[in-house]
Amino acid sequence: MNKLNTLFSDKKKLLSIYFTAGFPELNSTAKILNELDNAGVDMIEIGIPFSDPLADGPVIQDSSERAIANGMNVSFLFEQLKNVNTKAPLILMGYFNSVMQFGVEKFCKQSKSVGVSGLIIPDLPIEVYLKEYKHVFQKYDLKNIFLISPQTSNERIKLIDKHSDAFIYAVSSSSTTGTKNGVNADKEKYFSRIKKMNLKNPVMIGFGISEKQSFNKACNYASGAIIGTAFIQSLKTKTHVTEFIKTIR
Amino acid sequence: MNYSVNKEGYYGSFGGAYIPEMLYPNIEEIKNNYQKIISSQKFKNEYNALLANYAGRPTPLYFAKRLSEKYKTNIYLKREDLLHTGAHKINNTLGQILIAKHLGKKRIIAETGAGQHGVATATVCALMGLQCIVYMGEVDIERQAPNVARMKMLGAKVVSTTSGSKTLKDATNEAIRDWINNATDTYYIIGSVVGPHPYPDLVAKLQSVISKEIKLQLRTKPNYVIACVGGGSNAAGAFYHFMNDKNVKLIAVEAAGKGIKSGHSAATMVLGKPGIIHGSKTMLMQNSDGQITEPYSISAGLDYPGVGPIHAHLFDTDRAKFVSITDAEALKAAYQLAKLEGIIPALESAHALAYLGKLKAKKNETVVVNLSGRGDKDLSTYIKHLPI
Ligand SMILES: Cc1ncc(COP(=O)(O)O)c(C=O)c1O
Numbered sequence: 001m002n003k004l005n006t007l008f009s010d011k012k013k014l015l016s017i018y019f020t021a022g023f024p025e026l027n028s029t030a031k032i033l034n035e036l037d038n039a040g041v042d043m044i045e046i047g048i049p050f051s052d053p054l055a056d057g058p059v060i061q062d063s064s065e066r067a068i069a070n071g072m073n074v075s076f077l078f079e080q081l082k083n084v085n086t087k088a089p090l091i092l093m094g095y096f097n098s099v100m101q102f103g104v105e106k107f108c109k110q111s112k113s114v115g116v117s118g119l120i121i122p123d124l125p126i127e128v129y130l131k132e133y134k135h136v137f138q139k140y141d142l143k144n145i146f147l148i149s150p151q152t153s154n155e156r157i158k159l160i161d162k163h164s165d166a167f168i169y170a171v172s173s174s175s176t177t178g179t180k181n182g183v184n185a186d187k188e189k190y191f192s193r194i195k196k197m198n199l200k201n202p203v204m205i206g207f208g209i210s211e212k213q214s215f216n217k218a219c220n221y222a223s224g225a226i227i228g229t230a231f232i233q234s235l236k237t238k239t240h241v242t243e244f245i246k247t248i249r
Numbered sequence: 250m251n252y253s254v255n256k257e258g259y260y261g262s263f264g265g266a267y268i269p270e271m272l273y274p275n276i277e278e279i280k281n282n283y284q285k286i287i288s289s290q291k292f293k294n295e296y297n298a299l300l301a302n303y304a305g306r307p308t309p310l311y312f313a314k315r316l317s318e319k320y321k322t323n324i325y326l327k328r329e330d331l332l333h334t335g336a337h338k339i340n341n342t343l344g345q346i347l348i349a350k351h352l353g354k355k356r357i358i359a360e361t362g363a364g365q366h367g368v369a370t371a372t373v374c375a376l377m378g379l380q381c382i383v384y385m386g387e388v389d390i391e392r393q394a395p396n397v398a399r400m401k402m403l404g405a406k407v408v409s410t411t412s413g414s415k416t417l418k419d420a421t422n423e424a425i426r427d428w429i430n431n432a433t434d435t436y437y438i439i440g441s442v443v444g445p446h447p448y449p450d451l452v453a454k455l456q457s458v459i460s461k462e463i464k465l466q467l468r469t470k471p472n473y474v475i476a477c478v479g480g481g482s483n484a485a486g487a488f489y490h491f492m493n494d495k496n497v498k499l500i501a502v503e504a505a506g507k508g509i510k511s512g513h514s515a516a517t518m519v520l521g522k523p524g525i526i527h528g529s530k531t532m533l534m535q536n537s538d539g540q541i542t543e544p545y546s547i548s549a550g551l552d553y554p555g556v557g558p559i560h561a562h563l564f565d566t567d568r569a570k571f572v573s574i575t576d577a578e579a580l581k582a583a584y585q586l587a588k589l590e591g592i593i594p595a596l597e598s599a600h601a602l603a604y605l606g607k608l609k610a611k612k613n614e615t616v617v618v619n620l621s622g623r624g625d626k627d628l629s630t631y632i633k634h635l636p637i
Contacts, residue, residue, distance in 0.1 A: 051540040073538040101539030174432040
């Protein structure tokens with residue numbers, strides 16, 4: 001059974017943390033993963049650093065650039081993950097070119113073998129996924145997580161819901177990562193629209209969630225929320241992982 | 250062989266729209282409307298009138314007598330350099346601004362390398378009274394200073410991009426990020442046949458006026474059409490109406506920079522392999538991890554690690570021949586054109602001209618070189634390298 005499916009069946013107010021592999025140090029990955037797991041984080045997204053991260057703001061761009069300079073790449077990440085065993089399900093998040101150059105099937109196979117539960121590839125559109133890669137993802141029991149935004153039509157959300165089998169990643173506003181605008185009335189309207197759709201998949205809210213207040217607000221409308229930029233920022237200031245998690249819940 | 254885009258947005262195996270979901274509605278809006286808009290009589294009337302009365306079309310097809318004597322063949326220059334704002338880029342921006350207006354957009358964004366597309370966008374925004382924001386790499390802002398000043402005078406805001414190689418690729422990233430953050434009121438006028446479908450097709454169609462005119466002006470068939478390739482819009486325009494005629498040889502000239510093997514180059518077809526850049530599957534310079542290589546060329550407009558998917562397809566099917574020209578060869582060709590014909594070409598176009606020395610065309614053959622732009626913007630570079 002994929003860890004992602006059990007996670008959502010028995011828990012609420014899930015906290016998911018995103019960080020960039022190989023940042024701040026090349027060998028930080030395993031340490032951060034274990035600390036997040038011990039701090040009780042429910043799900044962890046590991047970012048594969050890419051030279052041209054279109055959907056990311058300055059903080060994640062910078063962490064990616066530094067991770068690449070540190071020597072991080074896909075095969076090295078898989079090596080690091082071989083020695084990690086977390087309770088929390090792991091998700092790899094990266095841009096499609098990184099996966100494509102590694103080889104999609106090889107990428108899926110290795111993901112499965114190191115215990116990864118799902119993938120988020122923001123620039124792999126659902127149409128291409130369904131036509132060319134769905135069978136490969138399924139062969140290795142990897143859940144593909146799709147994004148939706150306030151501009152996504154209900155019709156398209158239904159299509160995405162139909163082809164998802166873990167959770168849907170609701171981007172809180174149409175933005176790149178790291179825009180600190182909290183959760184305002186507009187967003188709450190969008191979150192309740194999603195909630196009222198009664199989707200078959202649980203929803204996690206991400207982008208712009210940075211501290212306790214926005215986390216709690218997001219959790220009113222979804223199974224949980226995802227924090228990325230704020231966590232990476234805390235790594236820069238050398239705040240201890242456990243301390244950061246304590247500020248959230 | 251079919252060289253047009255298919256329904257899914259591919260040229261052979263290249264193209265598509267590899268974009269984050271946040272951009273899906275924006276791209277979908279253009280995809281669902283562009284063909285209808287550009288084939289409407291209203292658009293055609295407005296666009297053609299602007300091309301004729303504002304931009305200065307048709308551009309001359311000039312028989313370059315002394316250059317022809319030098320290379321012992323018949324060389325014609327398609328004078329896109331004589332267009333308003335100094336390059337072919339205005340063919341595209343005039344068309345796209347009409348589309349943006351039709352879609353009711355109030356805010357226009359663009360990326361630029363040499364600054365020609367930025368100037369052409371700032372120009373049409375001034376013409377239509379729309380807000381204009383241009384992203385430009387820090388390195389390019391420095392080497393194309395006159396164009397930065399022009400954009401500002403035209404009322405555009407120029408935003409300096411400091412990420413990555415600080416050139417065209419990074420400016421394009423920033424423009425796309427801006428679009429994600431301003432999804433509903435903004436139209437992105439992309440400057441070449443790159444980016445997610447339908448942009449490559451849209452821009453190729455708007456630039457196709459170049460080859461349409463060449464066909465009418467030349468009357469006989471050219472044996473060769475030569476154009477430089479950054480993203481590939483002037484080449485796509487110059488090739489467009491000849492693509493299905495195998496007797497016309499198409500030659501696309503990329504920038505070899507300091508040399509193919511120097512590590513400072515932008516020759517995508519030689520050094521690249523299929524990958525994804527700016528939402529398009531195409532040939533791409535990248536390392537074995539799939540990180541995009543920082544390209545180099547003396548010419549800011551050719552300094553791009555990818556190429557439009559239509560060109561990846563022309564390359565893949567051997568329909569066009571892709572060659573590369575170094576900085577030094579391009580400079581030499583520019584000085585030569587100035588002396589022989591009294592025309593100072595853009596550094597980009599100088600790459601196409603430089604290939605004349607390697608072409609070995611026959612005496613009775615006809616060669617058309619697309620002179621995509623004029624050299625005013627490159628004067629400081631030309632002065633720096635001036636042979637005494
Ligand atoms: C004069 C000129 N020619 C060519 C190019 C390259 O672009 P493309 O390959 O899209 O024609 C540029 C780009 O800035 C340019 O200014």
